[in-house]
Structure formats: C-alpha cells, structure tokens
Amino acid sequence: QITLKESGPTLVKPTQTLTLTCTFSGFSLSSSGVGVSWIRQPPGKALEWLAFISWNDDNRYSPSLSSRLTITKDTSKNQVVLSMTNVDPVDTGTYYCAHYHGSVTYYDYWGQGTLVTVSS
Amino acid sequence: DIVMSQSPDSLAASLGERATINCKSSQSVLYSSNNKDCLAWYQQKPGQPPKLLIYWASTRESGVPDRFSGSGSGTDFTLTISSLQAEDVAVYYCHQYYSTPQTFGQGTKLEIK
Numbered sequence: 001q002i003t004l005k006e007s008g009p010t011l012v013k014p015t016q017t018l019t020l021t022c023t024f025s026g027f028s029l030s031s032s033g034v035g036v037s038w039i040r041q042p043p044g045k046a047l048e049w050l051a052f053i054s055w056n057d058d059n060r061y062s063p064s065l066s067s068r069l070t071i072t073k074d075t076s077k078n079q080v081v082l083s084m085t086n087v088d089p090v091d092t093g094t095y096y097c098a099h100y101h102g103s104v105t106y107y108d109y110w111g112q113g114t115l116v117t118v119s120s
Numbered sequence: 121d122i123v124m125s126q127s128p129d130s131l132a133a134s135l136g137e138r139a140t141i142n143c144k145s146s147q148s149v150l151y152s153s154n155n156k157d158c159l160a161w162y163q164q165k166p167g168q169p170p171k172l173l174i175y176w177a178s179t180r181e182s183g184v185p186d187r188f189s190g191s192g193s194g195t196d197f198t199l200t201i202s203s204l205q206a207e208d209v210a211v212y213y214c215h216q217y218y219s220t221p222q223t224f225g226q227g228t229k230l231e232i233k
Contacts, residue, residue, distance in 0.1 A: 037222075047162075047170065047213055049222040062221045063121075096169055104151055106160035106217050108181065110169035 002026035004036070004097050004111035011117050018087050018116060022080040022097030029055055029075050035100050036080045037107065038071065042093040052100070053080055087118045122146050122216050126225035132233040139201040141228045143214035148194050151218060158218035161190055161199045164227075165210045173212075174199065206232060 008020035020038070027034055035054035041047050051061045051071045061069050070083045080097060094115050098107035123146040133139045149158045157177040162170035172181045174190035177197055187202040201208055209232055214225040 046226045047215075047224040049220075049224070052220075060220045064221075098169075104153075104158055104217060106172060106175040106215065107162075107170075108172050108175075110171075113169050 002109040006111045006114040018084040020082045024078050029073050033101050037098050038082045040093045040095045089118045092118045124223050124225040126228050130229040132231045133204050134233045136203050139204050141199045143197045143225050145195045149216045149218035159197050160215045162213045163210045
C-alpha cells in the first residue's frame with residue numbers, strides 16, 4: 001500500500017526559503033522507474049507541476065521556477081525534500097507530493113497536501 | 121510549454137444525465153514508443169488531493185466506476201460521465217505528461233442541476 005505525506009511550515013515570510021518534506025511508504029526510490037513529483041495549487045486555482053526526482057536521480061524542474069527550486073531524495077529515509085528560495089505571497093497554496101512509475105507517466109498516488117502561506 | 125485548455129469551465133447537469141468535459145492540448149501528446157497519448161484525467165473534491173481516473177487518454181484506473189470514460193487522440197480529448205451521480209460533484213483536471221514542464225488544464229467544475 002503506497003502512501004505519501006507532506007510536512008513543513010504552514011507560514012513562511014517573504015524572501016525566506018521554504019523546505020517541504022515528502023515521507024512515503026510502500027515503494028522505494030531506488031526501484032527502477034519510480035519517482036516522486038511536487039505539484040502545487042494556489043487557493044481556488046489549478047494545479048501546477050513543480051519538479052520531479054526519479055530513481056536514477058533524473059531531476060526536472062519547471063522552467064519558470066528552476067532557479068528557485070531544489071529537489072533531493074534520501075532513499076534510506078524514504079523521503080523527498082523540495083526547497084524553494086526567495087518565496088513570495090504568490091507561492092501561497094497547497095503543496096502535494098505524488099508517486100509515479102515509468103519514464104512517461106501520470107500520478108497514481110498523492111499525499112493529502114500541506115497548505116503553505118507566505119505572509120509577513 | 122504545452123497548454124491544456126478545458127471546456128467548459130463549469131457544468132451543471134441533472135442526476136442520471138451524461139456529462140462531457142473537453143480538453144485540448146496546444147500540441148500532440150502522442151508518445152511514439154507505445155503509440156498512446158500521454159493524457160490523464162483527475163477528479164478533485166473539496167479539501168482532497170486529486171484522484172486519478174483515466175490515463176493514456178482512455179484507460180480507466182482500477183476501482184474507478186465504469187460510468188467514467190476517456191476518449192480522444194492527438195490534441196483533443198474528452199472525459200465522459202455516462203450517468204451523473206451525486207458523488208461526482210467535483211473539479212476535473214486533464215494533465216499532459218508527454219513533456220516537461222508537465223501541465224494541467226484549468227479545471228472544470230461539475231455540479232448537479
């Protein structure tokens with residue numbers, strides 16, 4: 001049974017760095033073809049893909065945010081960490097991590113999401 | 121970036137009626153390795169994460185009721201709910217996973233008339 005859970009601060013000040021952790025179970029990020037993505041959703045708005053990290057360290061980022069994002073994995077802890085520098089109020093929203101399997105694929109398991117508010 | 125455009129933005133239908141949501145991609149999302157379209161549909165209810173309904177444009181995820189079906193190819197895709205149930209009230213998103221940045225449609229809000 002695959003589960004994912006996001007954790008991190010609920011409130012961050014503008015210009016600070018946001019660090020979110022996705023802790024998962026039921027799969028290993030050292031298994032071929034497996035990966036985890038981060039996707040966010042501003043309140044009342046659509047989903048926005050941010051980044052993914054795959055089993056073989058093939059990392060990809062949204063071009064519009066790539067200068068501010070870093071995604072890493074700790075296979076021994078079953079965790080994926082997303083860091084976002086220089087946050088702004090427009091970064092407010094719910095952040096989800098999601099599981100995928102395959103080189104070109106969809107998201108079959110999602111965490112419940114964590115709401116992050118950027119405000120001074 | 122591939123732009124995903126959904127129509128309509130909102131839809132109200134009666135219980136038992138058919139509901140149809142459209143999604144158009146700005147370029148083809150056909151994956152040549154398996155000749156399938158990299159298009160998924162998700163259902164999102166308030167306060168919940170998205171739930172996968174359909175992938176490869178027409179393959180229903182395990183456990184999803186068979187009243188949900190996906191069709192289309194190339195750049196034009198459709199999600200159909202054959203007989204609307206009260207629990208289908210949600211926002212529906214299409215998603216292309218053909219290339220990065222992966223992109224989602226703006227969402228279609230489905231309500232009961």
